[in-house]
Amino acid sequence: MQTLLIVSHPDIIDSGSQQYFLNAIKNEENITIHHLEEQYPDEKIDIAKEQQLLSKHDRIIFQFPFYWYSATPLLKKWQDEVLGEGFGYGTRKKPLDGKEFGLVMMIGVAEREYQAGGEELFTISELTKPFQAMANKLGMTYLRPLSIFQFFYLEEEQKMDYLIQYWQMLMMDKEKSLANREKWLIDQLEKTQNTSAAPNTLRFAIDQIQTNRDKMDELKMVLDDMFLD
Amino acid sequence: MNENEWILEQLNQALQTTDDYYERTLIKACQDMLTEQAKRIDQMEGEMEGTIWSPKRWSE
Numbered sequence: 001m002q003t004l005l006i007v008s009h010p011d012i013i014d015s016g017s018q019q020y021f022l023n024a025i026k027n028e029e030n031i032t033i034h035h036l037e038e039q040y041p042d043e044k045i046d047i048a049k050e051q052q053l054l055s056k057h058d059r060i061i062f063q064f065p066f067y068w069y070s071a072t073p074l075l076k077k078w079q080d081e082v083l084g085e086g087f088g089y090g091t092r093k094k095p096l097d098g099k100e101f102g103l104v105m106m107i108g109v110a111e112r113e114y115q116a117g118g119e120e121l122f123t124i125s126e127l128t129k130p131f132q133a134m135a136n137k138l139g140m141t142y143l144r145p146l147s148i149f150q151f152f153y154l155e156e157e158q159k160m161d162y163l164i165q166y167w168q169m170l171m172m173d174k175e176k177s178l179a180n181r182e183k184w185l186i187d188q189l190e191k192t193q194n195t196s197a198a199p200n201t202l203r204f205a206i207d208q209i210q211t212n213r214d215k216m217d218e219l220k221m222v223l224d225d226m227f228l229d
Numbered sequence: 230m231n232e233n234e235w236i237l238e239q240l241n242q243a244l245q246t247t248d249d250y251y252e253r254t255l256i257k258a259c260q261d262m263l264t265e266q267a268k269r270i271d272q273m274e275g276e277m278e279g280t281i282w283s284p285k286r287w288s289e
Contacts (some may be wrong), residue, residue: 205239222277
């Protein structure tokens with residue numbers, strides 16, 4: 001699966017959260033990082049090139065700081081121009097049909113405020129409706145978003161938890177079942193094993209994850225049989 | 230100590246000797262995964278036990 005990560009941030013060098021996540025995918029072969037402000041400092045978007053880039057990828061992700069409940073100005077301009085008439089709408093062809101679409105948002109306010117009774121009043125799902133509608137119109141599957149709240153207040157372990165979710169958002173199957181997450185983690189551990197300082201420990205851990213999976217499958221079979229009786 | 234607990238302990242030691250941040254992140258994810266699996270297995274075993282001892286079966 002090829003993922004196109006469209007990043008928009010007017011001051012990306014000074015953004016600690018953007019740097020933290022982007023550095024963690026620098027060497028991933030199946031992810032194309034496409035930073036709009038860097039690509040188009042004069043904001044003149046090459047529409048044909050962008051449309052071609054979209055068609056080459058299976059999963060399209062927008063990554064941006066959540067400004068006034070929406071994306072950055074350049075990302076909105078990109079949407080207006082690249083997904084314009086003849087490509088995004090007004091044509092029988094649906095060039096993005098069947099692809100996946102998702103959002104990665106860096107949000108400055110605490111998560112608890114995004115609900116009825118919170119200071120922001122509305123949930124992230126409500127506030128991101130225009131993106132959901134866009135995916136729907138284009139025939140794309142809308143993925144669960146990754147909302148990263150108040151990055152700078154996070155403890156190191158919490159940052160790591162977000163990083164795992166970020167990698168999964170960009171590389172893993174969209175179904176986040178335990179079995180899929182096990183499979184994904186085993187793949188990552190196997191890749192890391194070659195350069196690890198503790199390769200045997202990683203091997204044991206991989207085997208144990210697999211043993212646990214076999215046990216769960218067995219238990220599931222027994223339970224299914226019991227309920228059939 | 231069961232195998233799961235032993236491996237969690239080994240992973241703890243690996244966390245202390247590994248400098249690479251991304252490997253440390255994966256090691257932490259691995260610990261979380263093993264803990265989540267152990268909990269799921271416990272729940273399934275509990276469900277099985279509960280089903281075996283269900284009063285519905287006492288008349289059989």
